[in-house]
Amino acid sequence: xxxxxxxxxxxxxxxxxxxxxxxxxxxxxxxxxxxxxxxxxxxxxxxxxxxxxxxxxxxxxxxxxxxxxxxxxxxxxxxxxxxxxxxxxxxxxxxxxxxxxxxxxxxxxxxxxxxxxxxxxxxxxxxxxxxxxxxxxxxxxxxxxxxxxxxxxxxxxxxxxxxxxxxxxxxxxxxxxxxxxxxxxxxxxxxxxxxxxxxxxxxxxxxxxxxxxxxxxxxxxxxxxxxxxxxxxxxxxxxxxxxxxxxxxxxxxxxxxxxxxxxxxxxxxxxxxxxxxxxxxxxxxxxxxxxxxxxxxxxxxxxxxxxxxxxxxxxxxxxxxxxxxxxxxxxxxxxxxxxxxxxxxxxxxxxxxxxxxxxxxxxxxxxxxxxxxxxxxxxxxxxxxxxxxxxxxxxxxxxxxxxxxxxxxxxxxxxxxxxxxxxxxxxxxxxxxxxxxxxxxxxxxxxxxxxxxxxxxxxxxxxxxxxxxxxxxxxxxxxxxxxxxxxxxxxxxxxxxxxxxxxxxxx
Amino acid sequence: xxxxxxxxxxxxxxxxxxxxxxxxxxxxxxxxxxxxxxxxxxxxxxxxxxxxxxxxxxxxxxxxxxxxxxxxxxxxxxxxxxxxxxxxxxxxxxxxxxxxxxxxxxxxxxxxxxxxxxxxxxxxxxxxxxxxxxxxxxxxxxxxxxxxxxxxxxxxxxxxxxxxxxxxxxxxxxxxxxxxxxxxxxxxxxxxxxxxxxxxxxxxxxxxxxxxxxxxxxxxxxxxxxxxxxxxxxxxxxxxxxxxxxxxxxxxxxxxxxxxxxxxxxxxxxxxxxxxxxxxxxxxxxxxxxxxxxxxxxxxxxxxxxxxxxxxxxxxxxxxxxxxxxxxxxxxxxxxxxxxxxxxxxxxxxxxxxxxxxxxxxxxxxxxxxxxxxxxxxxxxxxxxxxxxxxxxxxxxxxxxxxxxxxxxxxxxxxxxxxxxxxxxxxxxxxxxxxxxxxxxxxxxxxxxxxxxxxxxxxxxxxxxxxxxxxxxxxx
Numbered sequence: 001x002x003x004x005x006x007x008x009x010x011x012x013x014x015x016x017x018x019x020x021x022x023x024x025x026x027x028x029x030x031x032x033x034x035x036x037x038x039x040x041x042x043x044x045x046x047x048x049x050x051x052x053x054x055x056x057x058x059x060x061x062x063x064x065x066x067x068x069x070x071x072x073x074x075x076x077x078x079x080x081x082x083x084x085x086x087x088x089x090x091x092x093x094x095x096x097x098x099x100x101x102x103x104x105x106x107x108x109x110x111x112x113x114x115x116x117x118x119x120x121x122x123x124x125x126x127x128x129x130x131x132x133x134x135x136x137x138x139x140x141x142x143x144x145x146x147x148x149x150x151x152x153x154x155x156x157x158x159x160x161x162x163x164x165x166x167x168x169x170x171x172x173x174x175x176x177x178x179x180x181x182x183x184x185x186x187x188x189x190x191x192x193x194x195x196x197x198x199x200x201x202x203x204x205x206x207x208x209x210x211x212x213x214x215x216x217x218x219x220x221x222x223x224x225x226x227x228x229x230x231x232x233x234x235x236x237x238x239x240x241x242x243x244x245x246x247x248x249x250x251x252x253x254x255x256x257x258x259x260x261x262x263x264x265x266x267x268x269x270x271x272x273x274x275x276x277x278x279x280x281x282x283x284x285x286x287x288x289x290x291x292x293x294x295x296x297x298x299x300x301x302x303x304x305x306x307x308x309x310x311x312x313x314x315x316x317x318x319x320x321x322x323x324x325x326x327x328x329x330x331x332x333x334x335x336x337x338x339x340x341x342x343x344x345x346x347x348x349x350x351x352x353x354x355x356x357x358x359x360x361x362x363x364x365x366x367x368x369x370x371x372x373x374x375x376x377x378x379x380x381x382x383x384x385x386x387x388x389x390x391x392x393x394x395x396x397x398x399x400x401x402x403x404x405x406x407x408x409x410x411x412x413x414x415x416x417x418x419x420x421x422x423x424x425x426x427x428x429x430x431x432x433x434x435x436x437x438x439x440x441x442x443x444x445x446x447x448x449x450x451x452x453x454x455x456x457x458x459x460x461x462x463x464x465x466x467x468x469x470x471x472x473x474x475x476x477x478x479x480x481x482x483x484x485x486x487x488x489x490x491x492x493x494x495x496x497x498x499x500x501x502x503x504x505x506x507x
Numbered sequence: 508x509x510x511x512x513x514x515x516x517x518x519x520x521x522x523x524x525x526x527x528x529x530x531x532x533x534x535x536x537x538x539x540x541x542x543x544x545x546x547x548x549x550x551x552x553x554x555x556x557x558x559x560x561x562x563x564x565x566x567x568x569x570x571x572x573x574x575x576x577x578x579x580x581x582x583x584x585x586x587x588x589x590x591x592x593x594x595x596x597x598x599x600x601x602x603x604x605x606x607x608x609x610x611x612x613x614x615x616x617x618x619x620x621x622x623x624x625x626x627x628x629x630x631x632x633x634x635x636x637x638x639x640x641x642x643x644x645x646x647x648x649x650x651x652x653x654x655x656x657x658x659x660x661x662x663x664x665x666x667x668x669x670x671x672x673x674x675x676x677x678x679x680x681x682x683x684x685x686x687x688x689x690x691x692x693x694x695x696x697x698x699x700x701x702x703x704x705x706x707x708x709x710x711x712x713x714x715x716x717x718x719x720x721x722x723x724x725x726x727x728x729x730x731x732x733x734x735x736x737x738x739x740x741x742x743x744x745x746x747x748x749x750x751x752x753x754x755x756x757x758x759x760x761x762x763x764x765x766x767x768x769x770x771x772x773x774x775x776x777x778x779x780x781x782x783x784x785x786x787x788x789x790x791x792x793x794x795x796x797x798x799x800x801x802x803x804x805x806x807x808x809x810x811x812x813x814x815x816x817x818x819x820x821x822x823x824x825x826x827x828x829x830x831x832x833x834x835x836x837x838x839x840x841x842x843x844x845x846x847x848x849x850x851x852x853x854x855x856x857x858x859x860x861x862x863x864x865x866x867x868x869x870x871x872x873x874x875x876x877x878x879x880x881x882x883x884x885x886x887x888x889x890x891x892x893x894x895x896x897x898x899x900x901x902x903x904x905x906x907x908x909x910x911x912x913x914x915x916x917x918x919x920x921x922x923x924x925x926x927x928x929x930x931x932x933x934x935x936x937x938x939x940x941x942x943x944x945x946x947x948x949x950x951x952x953x954x955x956x957x958x959x960x961x962x963x964x965x966x967x968x969x970x971x972x973x974x975x976x977x978x979x980x981x982x983x
Binding site: 158174177 | 821822825866880885886887891892895896898899902903905907910911914915917918921922925929932933934967968971972975
């Protein structure tokens with residue numbers, strides 16, 4: 001029941017915020033924050049009660065939802081280590097995003113905070129759903145709050161960005177719907193429940209012809225690749241990030257992008273193992289192009305938010321790379337990298353939001369020398385920058401290292417190219433840091449106040465997580481280990497079967 | 508005589524319609540609301556009459572009239588839709604100063620026509636039902652005589668409609684020439700699965716007749732002009748009530764009477780479905796008049812429903828029934844909001860008039876957004892479940908290509924529905940504040956439709972159970 005409770009609480013919290021009487025904005029904010037914190041507390045209980053030794057889904061719930069004729073759709077939830085940590089990330093980031101936009105959002109406050117909670121409900125649903133239709137349900141529903149967050153509270157070109165975001169995602173996901181329906185009827189499945197369909201595929205009771213499998217894989221892949229976003233489907237991302245309000249950018253970068261990578265792991269690999277193996281070289285190539293391209297484009301961005309947006313393209317390239325090398329190290333690294341990216345990029349967007357509240361500009365050229373003016377802020381920014389680059393001791397290093405290890409084990413050449421991405425990321429992040437925080441201070445920028453108590457409250461938890469995840473990654477990797485190994489070993493088994501002569505045991 | 512009890516609802520409606528006609532000359536300004544109230548009550552009584560005979564099963568009048576679960580469900584649906592349209596018209600007609608009782612009398616007559624279509628067991632009665640429905644609709648479409656858009660709409664509808672019914676009648680005549688009967692029971696089982704030219708011609712002509720009524724491409728060209736010109740409640744009726752009735756009759760004629768020809772007509776309808784979806788959706792992209800936009804959207808939705816038709820399966824029919832209900836709910840919601848926003852003289856029907864509505868008329872904007880999201884097929888709404896069932900029905904029969912084409916269309920459609928939402932919430936409101944008076948009946952209709960859309964979006968099983976029984980009662 002705990003998963004349903006999480007979803008329901010988020011939803012009811014959103015309704016409650018809407019019902020706060022009159023224009024009492026302070027109460028609306030407090031209400032929303034209280035709801036988010038309560039949900040976070042509950043998800044910690046989830047973390048503590050999760051048994052890391054079990055490969056099967058845990059906390060399962062199943063109810064009949066739509067049953068008639070040949071259609072069997074269930075309300076079925078359950079999580080493994082991968083979804084557990086992503087849910088935890090979601091409930092961790094949402095209250096921080098709320099706190100981070102405490103003073104930035106001045107109009108339609110109630111609606112803003114209730115949309116954040118609705119969004120959280122949808123996202124938790126996506127990470128917990130174990131029925132294909134239920135998954136699609138949550139996947140689409142959460143588009144609407146995000147669309148409004150960008151379109152109503154965004155900056156100048158918000159409408160363009162919101163519509164682009166919606167249409168891109170929708171186009172991909174509708175194809176996925178067609179694929180879900182086709183898969184169901186083509187495979188002769190008797191239920192839309194994911195574990196049953198996967199079992200059918202693993203035990204060879206369901207056999208998809210190669211071309212059909214390739215088609216279905218492509219539909220799912222496209223939906224997820226747009227969300228990740230994988231090069232060349234990334235063009236909506238910079239627009240959406242730049243135009244969204246701070247909380248929107250944070251939630252988008254930290255949480256929503258992870259849904260795409262999660263989709264690869266949960267759906268593409270187990271449902272279509274043969275097609276995944278067949279297309280892996282192509283996808284790895286795209287991921288590597290994304291890593292390098294994102295980094296190169298980030299280097300020349302004059303706008304801070306755009307720079308971070310392109311750095312996301314680069315970082316998410318690592319995630320996809322880790323997934324499609326099909327070994328435990330890669331999958332674990334990809335997962336860890338998702339969490340890292342969620343924490344450090346979320347922190348970067350929050351920091352840029354705080355800066356914007358003071359300077360009203362995001363242009364790097366208008367800044368400079370801020371380290372003298374707001375030293376505490378600069379310190380936080382520095383740590384986050386280093387975490388994002390992947391400095392050992394901070395969280396980013398663990399994920400990238402695991403991904404690179406995994407891909408070296410699979411094949412060294414792509415890994416070598418991908419590794420240069422880490423160098424590039426150091427270049428654009430440090431160069432940005434230098435231009436913003438060192439050098440001469442502009443006259444107009446001298447009078448900024450340093451961090452307020454509320455801003456400390458936002459940044460300190462993130463900083464703690466960066467160090468914790470960098471220093472003692474075991475507390476999270478432990479929960480991931482079995483789940484990641486299962487995904488990797490399942491697909492390795494298929495690979496061995498498809499081409500035994502080409503298969504080399506990698507460890 | 509006892510057979511008339513099966514037609515009790517139709518009798519009530521006809522009698523009250525005639526009474527309203529007779530009453531009209533004696534009414535003055537003070538009691539001008541009486542016809543509207545009367546028609547509402549009559550429709551309510553008809554609903555009650557249907558519900559009391561809910562499990563009746565009979566072939567009355569020598570097989571002319573078939574009363575089964577399908578008939579009752581279809582009648583319930585039609586009467587409820589018409590009830591909503593009739594009560595939400597009362598204030599509208601007063602606002603437009605055309606509050607004549609004849610409006611309601613005609614509304615009741617077209618209801619009777621619709622209902623005869625769906626319970627008919629004979630092509631002749633089907634034709635009569637369509638004629639009663641059509642002739643009433645022609646007059647209603649041009650009800651505001653001094654408005655040239657309205658008159659144009661009526662004229663176009665009449666000219667094209669007259670042709671289409673002539674086609675239908677010709678088709679019926681050809682089938683009669685082949686079989687020697689127009690009864691569904693005689694036709695079913697006696698037509699050759701590989702039809703000769705005569706049967707094919709009859710089938711094609713009947714298809715034209717129905718295609719016109721449901722706005723199936725390429726017989727859809729009347730729709731945008733008529734929807735734009737007609738009074739909004741009538742547009743709502745044409746797009747919801749008339750279309751629902753036509754589709755329900757379509758189901759019975761094609762799945763019962765012409766079931767032997769399923770191979771032939773499913774092939775034609777495959778093409779028609781694809782054409783209808785693409786034409787509707789692509790043209791809707793560029794419409795700036797909201798009624799016109801909804802007209803093209805309704806064409807596109809006819810295409811989606813045809814996808815379920817093509818499946819020629821039990822599930823397909825149930826999915827079609829479900830979609831008809833969902834479509835009715837979401838369009839009633841949308842049109843009632845449009846009717847309120849349009850203002851006196853219906854001058855505010857451009858999509859630009861919706862700028863900033865989300866912050867000025869919160870309730871209306873939320874209702875319209877939800878209806879539009881449902882039309883776009885976003886989950887948590889009836890529209891999504893409806894599409895899921897239609898597409899699943901097609902996939903179950905291996906029509907994967909059709910499913911992909913339908914899905915591509917759904918993706919195109921998102922853009923133009925979203926455009927309205929963008930205008931309502933994401934552009935700053937203009938300075939001119941226009942007050943909109945919402946009366947209780949209109950609010951109730953909107954509330955009911957939106958609530959229904961959401962409930963069916965979460966629990967489609969509630970209606971799907973009935974749709975299945977209704978399907979079983981006609982398709983064996």
